[in-house]
Amino acid sequence: MSGKSATPDAVTWVGELDRLAPLRDLRVGPGFHAARLLVTVGGTPQGQVTVPLRNGHATIAELNAALITLGPPEAVVLAPVGSDPVTVVVATRNRPESLARCLRAVLASDHPALSVVVVDNDPDDERTQQTVTATGSPRVRYVREPRRGASVGRNRGLAEARTDLVAFTDDDTEVDPAWASRIAGAFAADPDLACVSGPVLAARLGSPEERAADTALAWNKGFTARRFSLAAPPPDSPIFPFAPGLLGIGANLAVRATAARSVGGFDEAMGPGTPTHGGEDCEFLVRMILAGHVLGYLPGAYLWHHHRPDQEALRKQMEGYAVGLGSFLAKVALSPQGRSAALRRLPAAVARLRHISAREAGAGDAMPADADQTRTRGMLNGPRAYLQSRRAVRRAGGAVPPLMGFVGPAVVPGHRTVTASGAFPAAGQQPAEDGERAGTDPVVPA
Secondary structure (H helix, E strand, O other): EEEOOOOOOOEEEEEEEEOOOOOOOOOOOOOOOOEEEEEEEEEEOOOOEEEEEEOEEEEEHHHHHHHHHHHHHHHOOOOOOOOEEEEEEEEOOOOOOHHHHHHHHOOOOOOEEEEEEEEEEOOOOOOHHHHHHHHHHOEEEEEEEEEOOOOHHHHHHHHEEEEEEEEEEEEOEEOOHHHHHHHHHHHHOOEEEEEEEEEEOOOOOHHHHHHHHHHHHHHOOOOOEEEEOOEOOOOOOOOOOOOOOOOOOOOEEEHHHHHHHHHOOOOOOOOOOOOOOOOHHHHHHHHHHHHOOOEEEEOOOOOOEEEOHHHHHHHHHHHHHHHHHHHHHHHHHHHHHHHHHHHHHHHHHHHHHHHHHHHHHHOOOOOOOHHHHHHHHHHHHHHHHHHHHHHHHOOOOOOOOOOOOOOOOOOOOOOOOOOOOOOOOOOOOOOOOOOHHHHHOOOOOO
């Protein structure tokens, strides 16, 4: 077992337990009152269990009682692994310590053909470049991007990547050593996949805010492999494909570069570093689905996320996600075809928002007391934030692909990419406005 430092009201230790290894008593620090364990079988996740601790101790019998609830280990199908080259893109700004931790985990990967592009978005100083240099690894490449924004950084990384498989993660994560190999394995096992996501697990649950964020954000989508497409809508999501969070999040996302470029990459008017604060990953994934691509969820491609540890950071994060959601909904409303399809799902969408509200209300005392008002205010501010940001990005020549109907060039608009010969081809034309290409829009099922 290995630890990283649940229940909403208990200081919780986080670790891993592989069922193929000998089971021993669990002993951690006496300050922990519970342990959340990621249970794996040969490295493939089976599920998570939470066990109470007495003075930081749980017995073999107590662990066995928790493991029984997951079923037999023989039922777990091992995640496929592959060796096709993968480029990992990390967009960052002014967080060198967090980036250093992230890069250590990425470089500990067991993947034999992994490269890393660190995109430094509008930095205030040279600390990010120094952090990359300090790795001493020729596999890590530093790229300085003059424009701010996570979507700008991801698009720049997508344009710089020299491999067909590109994985995105954030600087506040630690990937599992087999993360990249399992991403490559998923694409190799299913040639129809254009995009893969995986679980985003809490790295620490020591503070009340970390535990509240873990419950409220619900970034872990379970440990069952899934496949999403317009041809086979999931029966458990009546608002599909307009389902925030169902398809994955940007902290753990991998694409076939050709498919991602064909839809225009990420909307640079959305996401951290813009007035919208978020929503860019949800919008990108929905746009991939609407373009006819197949998305997959792979439990084996998991990573650990360091949640915000204090009240003010949590408040800003929750408000930012609300603004991002409002921005996403505004973009849907601006698309005639998207708006028509979304209106048919309005009752289910209202029910989904109530579910999110109830989940946040049950996240513990560390949640801001005005969480409901903050979410409502953020969602109402989202449309204005998106329109403001979109105008600014278009003036700067950035990428603002329409929700539906975009057929893109080989590179993301607004970015250059290095070809095998070292030349820089033109970035291609700026995408059309929403609704201008109605004849190419796919049919969205009712």
